[in-house]
Amino acid sequence: RRLSPAAWVQASRSIVVGDGDRLWVADGGEILELDAATGRELRRKQSGCPEIKWMTLHDGRLYVLGGSKTVSHGKRSLEAVTPFRSSGHHLMALDRATLEPLWRVDRAPGKNAWDPRSPAIAGDRLFVAGEDDTASALSIQDGKILWEVKVGFERSREVGYAWDRSSRHPVTGYAVLGVYVISGLEMREAVILSQQDGRRLWTVRQPNAGQFIPLAFRNLLWRGDSALDPQTGEEKLKITSSRSGGCSRDTIAPQGYIEACGISYDFIAEAPGRLTEPLKTSCSAGSFVANGLLWKFPVPCTACTEWRGFIIQGPREKTPAPSERLRRPGEVPAPPATEAQGWLAYRGNPARSSSTGAVIPTAAAIRWKTAPPRPAGGALSRPSRTLMDAELTPTPPLVAADRVIVAHAVGAVEALDLKSGQRLWRALTSGRIHSSPAIWRDRVFAGSADGYLYAFSLADGRELWRLRVAPEEGRIMVYGQLGSRWPVITSPLAAEGKVFVSAGLIEMIDGVHIVCADAASGRILWERSDWSASESNGKISGGAQFALADQLFYHGGMAPPIRLAVSDGVARPAFPETAGPRLAQWDNRKWKTVKAFDAVWGRVKGQDVGALSPEWIVYGGRRIWTDQAEDGTWRSTIKILGRDASGRGRLPVIDVNDAERLPAWDEQDVVFLHAVRKKQGLVMIPRDKLQPALDALLAGKNAAEILALDDQPPKNSMSIPPDLLAQNFSTDNESLARWNLTLEYRRSPRALALARNAVLLVTTALDSDPAKDKPGKLTAFNRADGKVLWDVDLPAQPVHDGLAVAGDGSAVVTLMDGQTLCLAGRKE
Structure with a gap:
């Protein structure tokens, strides 16, 4: 109220x-x-x-x-x-x-x-x-x-x-x-x-x-x-407790002495308690004990791990009897040898480049749209702009040949005909679906909040197999819906005959698990839940995304990116391995350089990651758990991490300080959305200009210079030159740009795609009145000069990243009210 x-x-x-x-x-x-x-x-x-x-x-x-x-x-x-x-x-x-x-x-x-x-x-x-x-x-x-x-x-x-x-x-x-x-x-x-x-x-x-x-x-x-x-x-x-410090207020209950990161002393066991560092509760409220439960409140502090909503902990239930992890309702057919073509994954492909070789028409109109599925006056029709609460919110769409694939928060996966919008089939999971499925050859992979990865037939929606990614069958309430203690929140990534998926919420509570399965049979090839070899420090979120280059990259919000070997899942630091322990110490405030290094990963709370090239990884962007009325990019920027020939990261990390969302790219160009002080724009930078600019920022910088200071902690945050850790890069640079457009500030970007001849941008109108609809707009810009080819008004607010481009150049958009629509070429 x-x-x-x-x-x-x-x-x-x-x-x-x-x-x-x-x-x-x-x-x-x-x-x-x-x-x-x-x-x-x-x-x-x-x-x-x-x-x-x-x-x-x-x-x-x-x-x-x-x-x-x-x-x-x-x-x-x-x-x-x-x-x-x-x-x-x-x-x-x-x-x-x-x-x-x-x-x-x-x-x-x-x-x-x-x-x-x-x-x-x-x-x-x-x-x-x-x-x-x-x-x-x-x-x-x-x-x-x-x-x-x-x-x-x-x-x-x-x-x-x-x-x-x-x-x-x-x-x-x-x-x-x-x-x-x-x-x-x-x-x-x-x-x-x-x-x-x-x-x-x-x-x-x-x-x-x-x-x-x-x-x-x-x-x-x-x-x-x-x-x-x-x-x-x-x-x-x-008493002797496990104290972690922090500015939250303490409280006390028969269960124990409770401070910023949990129960520091257990009165029942008469022993130090188990803290969930760095899962610190709110400075404002501290922790609360009510009805036998421990309540943790969200933290808006930039220096703390951030989550949306409340975390409620209590006595753990008895572990359910283990179930069979892989279930096959019937005989699983062998997949065809040919690869599917189209927009097959979240942001288009395993590299998450949000690009396509399709040609966009010079004029477009809405070809078809589905009816909003919200029932009039029903339980599911309550107004909601929140991604976690809206049961009928669709995921970003996929397109394979003549089929459009869309999943919904009710746990359904649907296939629509690209030409008519007619529903071809509908398949159900046992939990909410939070992010896009993935398409590989003749099958669709969907991760569900019930902790399972599902494989459906692309042709008819028949369930081929389901694999429990969660380590156990435990259930909890997650944002008002019953789900696994380890829900699958992220989009699966399917490539090279394998499918990669993660399950979990917050690493330091129950852990985050990543599984690699055979895409044809569902058989587990490897799985990983131990992240001690990375720089995560307990900060991995299950609501993160994958990207594939020669290695698998996973970005978990507050944690720096993790790189995993595709063959066996061995986890390695994304940063230089010799520098990793020292950087981790800074992040834990053992050194006073934390302020200098905070901009490197402390502010990167977005959970996107992409393979910009074999030498460069880009990460940051929008949070998955976010209100659709917000852009989800507050206190976040884009970072670019260079890699050496062995795949290890190179310092300094490049901070793209005027960009909040991942760009779109192909082999020729990179398109950035930049926003600074109520000014936002769209800029096209050729790769042959971007690459030398990024190389220049790394020139002469070496992690050994940082490690040479290993003997004594620095006296203050300036003892280590910040340019050894991070370099600023601005995309709003006329000397690099092929073209640079100023966008209307009162329209918030929602999705970006790069095609052979055009750049597509989905926006929504910013409106301070939450009772009003916030209609969207899809605009096509000429790739050569940035001039507007066409724009089409959308009937409702678009979903974040809710854009896919088909091979024939038509565009598919999903909207917050549950609609899916297709825009195709028309005569001038």
């Missing part, structure tokens, strides 16, 4: 209260009462103050602290912070049923006012602190002050205004185990008071740039590995 702009500044505070079937949310100075199950607005009540700072529910009453509106000063000074910390002017109790006031206490503006981060309730008392180093206890029955004392705490540590009230530390008052703890980020010491009379019991030194958050468990206050007596502060128990 979208709140008013008045509520946005409140989002990082304690202003949401849930109780049974009701939810109360502060919206500026109003209290919004919602039905907890449906979000339906039940009531809106004015609180009588300009802005609500804090709310909680206790013993049938809603308690509210309000005050003046927050004004952001944007200054790192006490003068800017103090007005917020003394902005609590109205403290009141409301009846839960009527929201009518039962009592109210007011304070005039100034340092005597209350700190909106400090209220806490225990028993029959409400505790609150002020900017003027006072603390008070009020009766929750009538608001009368029971005691008020001068505490004598110091707020001298300078804290930035935004940080001071941010969601990382929105609370400074804690009422637990008979004490009231005042612990603000700006305080050098936390102060512990008696709840009975306000007497100062003890203090504790605050960690650098941190805050003492008292965790009450087993009648002790826990601070990291120490358990303290709440009345004296004396250490009563010391």
